[in-house]
Amino acid sequence: MSSIKLNAVEKWFGETQVIKGVDLEIEEGEFVIFVGPSGCGKSTLLRMIAGLEETSRGQIMIGDRDATAEPPSKRGLAMVFQSYALYPHMSVRDNVGFPLKSAGLPKAEVDAKVNEAAHVLKLDDYMDRRPKDLSGGQRQRVAIGRSIVRDPTAFLFDEPLSNLDAALRVEMRYEIAKLHQTLQSTMIYVTHDQVEAMTLADRIVVLEFGKIAQVGSPRELYERPANLFVAQFIGSPRMNVVPSTSVKGIPLHENATDVGMRPEHIELVDPGAGLIEGTVDVLEYLGADTFMILSCEDAGQITVRVNGNTTLRPGDAVGLRISNDLLHTFNSDGLAIY
Known part of the structure; x- marks a missing residue:
């Protein structure tokens, strides 16, 4: 685990600025959610932290090191996307263990880590199935399991529940909340759904047009919104x-x-x-x-x-x-x- 700090980070696409000098400090083990309407820059900011988007200006610190120029593979972060990106020809066991096998770890170590992740995510009974034989929620748990085995510095979630129906979203919110309690890992989560933000986050970062409108706990944002935008975005x-x-x-x-x-x-x-x-x-x-x-x-x-x-x-x-x-x-x- 590690803290993550953004110092005046900016992102430009040509002449268009989409992230406008964001300062933010995420504590070790904290669950922080980026929320805001479409086009506010929340996914872009997450991808900048992951190294999937170049930081135009500013600094990204992971722990005590400057990771601004590091490639994604060096940052020690695990990212979970909207799409599960599972290999359809592989079993659940092989999908979860693929990053470790690719890294050349001994089979015994791979098996131990995969079994541990399966236990945490309640996948023990599905390890020999293929992705097509799983529900949407089970597939998302497999994708999360593939991240857990890497023992990352932090987990980055990019709208992981948007492809699920309403009932599965409720179920997966519970699963992700329990996962954070179990792992105590730093988690950054992007969503446009303020119900997800209110129910999961330690702190919420509300973004508006590439800038932070307010940062605070769900209760703080609900009871003391800083401006009209936050007041009308938080609450249903x-x-x-x-x-x-x-x-x-x-x-x-x-x-x-x-x-x-x-x-x-x-x-x-x-x-x-x-x-x-x-x-x-x-x-x-x-x-x-x-x-x-x-x-x-x-x-x-x-x-x-x-x-x-x-x-x-x-x-x-x-x-x-x-x-x-x-x-x-x-x-x-x-x-x-x-």
Whole structure:
């Protein structure tokens, strides 16, 4: 294991800058997730750490050495991609052991490491199968096993669950979380799915247009977003943002131009008794919860998370109330006011 440090790293493709002076320190054994919308630079940054993309400017430190100019093979990192990249003609055992066999390790050592990885990943019963005989989740575990046997400095995951269906993604999130607890290895993980980021990460790095918008624990980003971009990217459904002038009855900071309210923090009250008045527009029933989309005149459209058993129906008038300490306020530059 080792720490990884990025010092003012930049990436240029010709005249286009896609990574814009990123500074970041990842502690040994930490699970850090890069998250952001498509095109924000998260996969490019991961590939720069791996050595698969050249660093145009800046420095990448792995442990106490400068790895900026090192080729991927010298960095001691293991990368797991979206595609499993398994050899279809090989058994699971041979796929997992291939990197060690290619390195010329003795058969006994290869077998020992492969068996250990299989045990960690619960692949013992599948070692003689071919990839075509495995489920998507099992194939991804084989790909991870191939990385584990190399005993890498850190694991790099590039959207490893994007090819799986919803049920398998939930299962694999659990598997990866348990794997980190077992190995205590440094892990850097890229995803566009903020649910994966919130459930897996020790710290989340939110990227916006090649720059870091905020770094923090899932709780920090949820409770104290630094700006409007993070506020609306973290949380599902996304935070409601309304003009400060549409909120009545609560004193706001003099520089507040926008007010944020998370759907789960809004209380529905009788018409006329709330800070904002609205009319039920659409109900999205999800079982335990219902997402209620309201039309709220000056405040626009607001989503509220309510109990799945709500008796309200489209066309009903309601008031919206929220505790002052659960409001988020932002200035004209989109920066949070605390």
